[in-house]
Amino acid sequence: MTQLSYAAAGVDIxxxxxxxxxxxxLAKRTMIPGVLASVGGFGAMFEISKEYKNPVxxxxxxxxxxxxxxAFTLGRHDTVGQDLVGMSVNDILVQGAKSLFFLDYYACGKLDVDVAERVVAGVAKGCELAGCALIGGETAEMPGMYPEGEYDLAGFAVGIVEKDQAIDGKSIKAGDVILGLASSGPHSNGFSLIRKVVEVTNTPWxxxxxxxxxxxxxxxxxxxxxxxxxxVMKTVTIKGMAHITGGGLIENVPRVLPENTQAVxxxxxxxxxxxxxxxxxAGNIDSHEMHRVFNNGIGMxxxxxxxxADRAMAAFEAEGEKVFRLGEIVERETGAAGCVVI
Structure with a gap:
């Protein structure tokens, strides 16, 4: 009988x-104070700074x-790692949290070390941009689970905020101003529709x-x-934030509003x-659908x-952000939508 091994079964240790x-x-470049044990061990360790009085x-x-x-079609694997980090760290930022560390999960049918390294390099860059540590992760090689040349990514971030400084949106009221920070493009949402438009119109990439x-x-x-x-939070009070991901402006902004308010x-x-x-x-897409699917140029x-408002806009511009005054908060009538784009 042929002698079998894990490699013969498709897993290359x-x-x-x-x-x-x-x-x-790559991970070493992301290290920040607090990291006690990082990549290579069974578990990563992070010590919470004693400067926090009541950390959450x-x-x-x-x-x-x-x-x-x-990424598979175009052979572009260098940036999806940054996408992975951005989707999580921007989410926890909404509550005023400073990102501490990030872990990633890379799964494939057959491990291509060069491709995986490019992906993780993107993860590390995203962590550097967020000021958090790439503290660990998992690579899973599972023959037969994925088509050749394909992989999947998942990740999670952990951040910290003083309990009395957490942003919950409860103080938002009619008359408040809505600002928007420019996105870099579609970010990581709406790509099933993007691919469909390209397919139907036979548009070259x-x-x-x-x-x-x-x-x-x-x-x-x-x-x-x-x-x-x-x-910006050091000098300006931010009452609420919304990361504009799946659901667009119409569905994400109401998530941070009190029930009696509406975003216009x-x-x-x-x-x-x-x-x-x-x-x-090209896709003959209705405007309402565009605002439900895509960020349309507003990422936060x-x-x-x-x-x-004016001071906040100046502060964001000083930080290198392109910022727009999008609208205002008004009192919400019974049965009205939480956010309308007019």
Whole structure:
């Protein structure tokens, strides 16, 4: 009988070990005070600073969705790791949390060490942008589970905030101002519809669009807002925030509003990137559907008191953010939607 081994069954332990060694220097660049044990052990350890009086941990988890299908098609594996980090750290930022550490999960049928390293390099870059540590993760090689050349990604972030400084939106009232921080593109949402539009219209990915290609526009990695927002919070009171992901402006903004309030957003208050104009026209997509599926150029919504609006906008601009005054909070009538774009 032929002598069997794990390698014969499709799992290359040596490749996994090589990937761990390649990841270690990438993770090392993300280390921050508090990390006690990192990549390579059974569990990662992180010590909470004693400067926090009443710390609350905030967690978030997500994936990259079908944007990965484009990564496979286009052979672009360098940026989806940043997408993975951005989806979670931007989520926990909404509650005012500073990101502490991140863990990733990379699953494939057959481990390609070069591709996996490129993906994790993107994860490490995202962690650096967020100011958090890539403290651990898992690589799973599972023959027969995934088509050749494909993989899946998941990850989660843990952040921290003082309990009395957590942002919960409860103080939001009529008259408050809605600000929007520009997105870098579709981020990681709506890609099933993006791929459908391209398929139906038979559009090549190298089609010129706004001085770039269509592929460049849709694969631009998720913008990470953590450091910028935390810096602005030092001087301006932020009443509420919404990370604009699946569900767009219409479904995400109401998640942070008191029940008696409504967000009124003016569609002409910001400049929408060309990729969204092309998608709507090429796909004959209704405006309401566009606002439910895509971020349409707004990656993070920030709500402040009207008296703080100008100062907040100046502070975000000083942090390098493109910021728009989107609209205002009004009293919500019975049965009305939590957010309308007019």
């Amino acid at each position: 040596d490749a996994g070990d090589e990937l761990v060694e390649r990841i270690k220097p 941990l905030v967690t978030g988890t997500d994936g990259v969705g079908t944007k990965l299908k484009l 190298d089609m010129p669009l706004d001085g770039r290609t269509l592929a460049d526009c849709v694969m631009e990695p998720t913008r990470i807002y953590v450091k910028q927002v935390l810096n 957003i003016h569609a002409d208050s910001w400049t929408r990137p060309a990729v969204f104009d092309w998608l709507q026209q 919504v920030v709500i402040v008191d009207a008296a703080d």
